[in-house]
Amino acid sequence: MTSMTDRLSSRISRIGDRGDRKDVVAVVKLHGVITPTPSPLARGTINLAAVESALTRAFDHDRLKAVALQINSPGGAPTQSGLVAERIRQLAAKKPGVPVIAFCEDVAASGGYWLACAADEIYAHRTSMVGSIGVISGGFGFTGLLERFGIERRVHTAGENKKRLDPFAPEKPEDVEWLKKMHAQLHEMFVEWVKERRGDRLADTEELFSGDVWLGAKAVELGLVDGIGNLREVVEQRWPDAEITIAEPKKPLLARLGIGAPAAAQALLDAVAQRVAWSRYGI
Template identity: 50%
Template structure:
């Protein structure tokens, strides 16, 4: 501790001792080393802070990117399916597409098709409704729903005609829908008809015997295992199922006769499940003329402007379907289910 002497000069008190030369030399020798250590520590701390800042920036970037991705994904899932231009400017021909297999889990399902039909019929500037069909058929229930709804909407809008136009194929359940239209058109090479019912599956009993696999099935109700693919066929069950097919076939025939009326040229083959070209179908009265959708809109309806009211799957669902995610489940269903189809 320093104090001041009588002359006002700094000095060392009685209890204080000045630093020795040895201590001074030791302090001088350690100071540069300590300064280097502190500089290294300072650099390390600054480096760590810099890395933390960079890490935070990248963290914010990736979190933002994830948020944008999830937001876009949610948007694609929640965005309503397209229903066409419901308020199109000027008169037009309303188009409703029926593409691919007709089933509850397909694009051509009754809910979406019926919703599109209602929009098309309710559009005041739609001069007519055109069903553009390209389908091999499918569920008789889904096809029946659509057929019934077309008839109901025609009753509510008697001044608005319905035209069905078949492109590549309009068979079975697709033709079941088409007969609800006022007129049906197709290309001369289109495939039309196939008025019949089919149900199929697979039997694995022989394979199971070869593999040494034992089937164990427990049911309550003697017919609960009806047509089980892993059990031998029973004549009684086959006869019962055949009766179901025949009944459904007769319902199909009745709808065709009701829709086509005296335009049909009936023969022994007409309702046998055979399919004809558009040119042959015209001779049998299954269609009313040859032509494309644009031809019908332009020449028959008289309004060449076409507006598509079809409901489309969301982009996300389309992407998933394109990637084939549902292939496995579809294959499993095909192997174990016996599904009734108009084909």
């Protein structure tokens, strides 16, 4: 029979073994279009609700050496871009000395680049498309369509500006001017965020904020990213003994339940919207 002393010695030995655990570089994947209304079936969207759990787990590791953001996004909703970026900085502030490093994959553009700027350092592949520091919105005009099919549209409002940019009415110059002012304000916020996070690493040129997008090497030249490299090679160079762990977001409820058919129509619409966003970058 094992003595009490033997059992205690064995337990102390196991506790001591915990000190041999490897350092950790935690990876959070920020992949997809940034939108406040993600599909209930897929993970291919980014918003604070979707990534909060993954971010929290990533920063919770005891032997954390760095947090890596794997970014592949053509952008999307500015508010969700700001909320996710701010949450990253809040968590980083609780882990002083732990760098946050962004790795741009195919695309880190518009809101995707907003997310990248939440990191202390940014790396890109030489083929990555980076930047697009601008604001865009789009829609369709269906003037005359209802009349063609004999449909009467009925809209009642309180407030003269409640019906701006109605797609079934002729476009009004004053509505377009209002939209442009909104775009200008959002663009200014985006520029201020990039300047705050990138500082004197940015090249002294207004070209940066034209809404254009650049490949990795040019992005380095402009100061939008710090270097060319991918996650594994950078981690192996800087923390060769660290273990890379992936902090996955929780699956959407319907995906966890295995329910797909009832939401097929919505999933199709979501897929079309995402395809349009990605196609702006030729992928």
